Amino acid sequence: xKMRWFIxxxxxxxxxxxxxxxxxxxxxxxxxxxxxxxxxxxxxSQPLPITGTxxxxxxxxxxxxxxxxxxxxxxxCEPGTSNCQTIPNILLDTGSYGLRLFSSVVSLNLATRAxxxxxxxxxxxxxxxxxxWGPIKSADVVLGQRKASNIAVHIVDAAFGAIPxxxxxxxxxxxxxxxxxxxxxxxxxxxCGPGCASIANNRIYFSCAxxxxxxxxxxxxxxxxxPVPFFPxxxxxxxxxxxxISPAGAAALTGWMVLGIGTQSNNTPKxxxxxxxxxxxxxxxxxxxxxxxxxxxxxGSNGLFFPGSGAxxxxxxxxxxxxFFCPPSLTQLTAIQAGKSGAPQISVNFExxxxxxxxxITNPNIIFNNIGGNFADSFDWGLPFYLGRTxxxxxxxxxxxxxPGPYFAW
Amino acid sequence: MTTxxxxxxxxxxxxxxxxxxxxxxxxxxxxxxxxxKLKASQKAMVSSEKYTVHELLADGNVIKEYANSDGVVxxxxxxxxxxxxxxxxxxxxxxxxxxxxxxxxxxxxxRSVSLETSRLVLKRGGRMRDQRGFAYVxxxxxxxxxxxxxxx
Numbered sequence: 130x131k132m133r134w135f136i137x138x139x140x141x142x143x144x145x146x147x148x149x150x151x152x153x154x155x156x157x158x159x160x161x162x163x164x165x166x167x168x169x170x171x172x173x174s175q176p177l178p179i180t181g182t183x184x185x186x187x188x189x190x191x192x193x194x195x196x197x198x199x200x201x202x203x204x205x206c207e208p209g210t211s212n213c214q215t216i217p218n219i220l221l222d223t224g225s226y227g228l229r230l231f232s233s234v235v236s237l238n239l240a241t242r243a244x245x246x247x248x249x250x251x252x253x254x255x256x257x258x259x260x261x262w263g264p265i266k267s268a269d270v271v272l273g274q275r276k277a278s279n280i281a282v283h284i285v286d287a288a289f290g291a292i293p294x295x296x297x298x299x300x301x302x303x304x305x306x307x308x309x310x311x312x313x314x315x316x317x318x319x320x321c322g323p324g325c326a327s328i329a330n331n332r333i334y335f336s337c338a339x340x341x342x343x344x345x346x347x348x349x350x351x352x353x354x355x356p357v358p359f360f361p362x363x364x365x366x367x368x369x370x371x372x373x374i375s376p377a378g379a380a381a382l383t384g385w386m387v388l389g390i391g392t393q394s395n396n397t398p399k400x401x402x403x404x405x406x407x408x409x410x411x412x413x414x415x416x417x418x419x420x421x422x423x424x425x426x427x428x429g430s431n432g433l434f435f436p437g438s439g440a441x442x443x444x445x446x447x448x449x450x451x452x453f454f455c456p457p458s459l460t461q462l463t464a465i466q467a468g469k470s471g472a473p474q475i476s477v478n479f480e481x482x483x484x485x486x487x488x489x490i491t492n493p494n495i496i497f498n499n500i501g502g503n504f505a506d507s508f509d510w511g512l513p514f515y516l517g518r519t520x521x522x523x524x525x526x527x528x529x530x531x532x533p534g535p536y537f538a539w
Numbered sequence: 540m541t542t543x544x545x546x547x548x549x550x551x552x553x554x555x556x557x558x559x560x561x562x563x564x565x566x567x568x569x570x571x572x573x574x575x576k577l578k579a580s581q582k583a584m585v586s587s588e589k590y591t592v593h594e595l596l597a598d599g600n601v602i603k604e605y606a607n608s609d610g611v612v613x614x615x616x617x618x619x620x621x622x623x624x625x626x627x628x629x630x631x632x633x634x635x636x637x638x639x640x641x642x643x644x645x646x647x648x649x650r651s652v653s654l655e656t657s658r659l660v661l662k663r664g665g666r667m668r669d670q671r672g673f674a675y676v677x678x679x680x681x682x683x684x685x686x687x688x689x690x691x
Contacts, residue, residue, distance in 0.1 A: 431648025
């Protein structure tokens with residue numbers, strides 16, 4: 130296994146270098162006529178020497194529930210005790226903040242946090258109209274051998290208290306969601322931040338007394354939080370490293386999340402391009418001549434989502450490929466990532482495959498570096514972007530060898 | 540391009556919440572008042588030849604209501620920490636929105652989703668701390684207005 134992994138990394142790094150160099154000559158020439166700023170072809174980061182036995186390494190297994198889904202195991206404990214359980218099949222999500230677990234997979238006795246004379250509860254709403262509802266409880270959260278003590282976690286339980294009216298279509302079971310929970314390790318600490326601390330009717334946090342739940346402001350220290358900044362060490366961000374795959378896809382794949390940036394030999398980049406993010410965690414992306422200021426890199430998005438046109442027609446409204454592009458043939462594209470200020474500029478070559486062909490049930494592959502779909506006014510660099518790359522995620526307000534967060538770097 | 544510079548003929552900043560507002564499909568002149576229902580404060584009103592934008596601030600969300608030249612609200616947008624009360628913003632269209640949401644299936648791994656009913660088109664997207672939405676009634680959208688040009 131180890132030898133095979135080594136070969137995959139070696140091949141992927143060679144192919145990336147070759148790919149990047151190819152893209153550079155033509156692309157830079159074309160743009161230099163109208164723009165004097167340097168456009169870098171691809172990121173500088175190289176695969177890190179991760180053995181998997183380090184205290185700060187967490188194994189990623191792709192596809193525990195659906196296409197392009199990165200999954201990890203998380204250990205939780207009753208705070209300050211050795212009463213712990215390890216829960217597998219947790220979505221690893223760099224696009225959210227905090228740990229959410231379905232109540233049905235939690236066997237520990239965790240205390241519910243109280244606020245405003247009732248139990249603290251939360252409704253997280255998703256774009257598809259579904260939501261996750263349930264109480265906020267306290268737990269120790271362990272990743273690798275790093276422990277975040279007594280932090281707020283969201284226990285997803287649609288039957289808790291009285292669910293607010295606009296907490297629509299609540300998730301009820303792991304099988305429908307495609308995971309036992311979500312581990313949000315993105316660029317911020319709390320899932321809502323100062324907004325929910327100052328606004329009572331934030332429509333996210335509620336105080337539940339009996340079966341009455343009323344909206345409540347919540348101090349940031351009580352909000353559901355990314356565990357990483359609470360680790361005693363290796364707490365300034367995470368690195369995700371997944372192997373490259375072929376355009377045909379892969380049936381199985383594993384990789385690593387490493388805790389911390391520049392704190393150990395396995396998380397220190399030799400070089401990397403840093404994309405500073407704004408107060409919402411956004412970077413810029415220019416595609417088809419238009420700049421999208423609300424762009425982001427996100428392991429919890431299972432495709433590349435952006436404003437597509439031309440050959441990038443949408444797949445059917447029903448069936449396996451809803452929400453994906455269905456171009457007639459594999460389509461080569463280029464976009465330019467940039468930090469919030471517009472620099473540095475990094476060109477990224479990518480491909481979009483016909484979604485219905487890739488996701489056909491006769492295809493055993495469940496990991497693709499080339500599926501995508503439409504997203505108005507934004508460029509969402511989802512899981513395909515991570516394949517064959519080493520991507521650094523610096524947490525807001527934390528210093529690192531690459532500088533202070535929030536940033537993405539690769 | 541059709542709605543860019545030159546078309547904007549007046550900008551009025553309104554300090555009080557005195558002007559009335561409406562849900563989708565209702566008249567901004569005669570129907571009161573989302574401002575009260577949403578406990579919102581009114582930030583600004585911007586008029587162009589083809590439409591008027593009423594901007595509200597409610598519980599950490601910026602809401603924009605777009606009225607056509609007949610004063611009928613043809614589109615609404617929002618951006619903020621969560622989402623506003625959609626039953627207020629959608630008015631008579633809320634029930635069909637709700638029915639469509641209840642019928643739709645979980646879209647794994649998506650931060651952006653489009654939804655269509657027979658009369659309403661909705662796009663929602665965003666992430667924690669920054670949720671966005673835009674809904675419109677195609678039959679009420681002013682002729683020759685490119686929705687992509689709307690300042691959301």
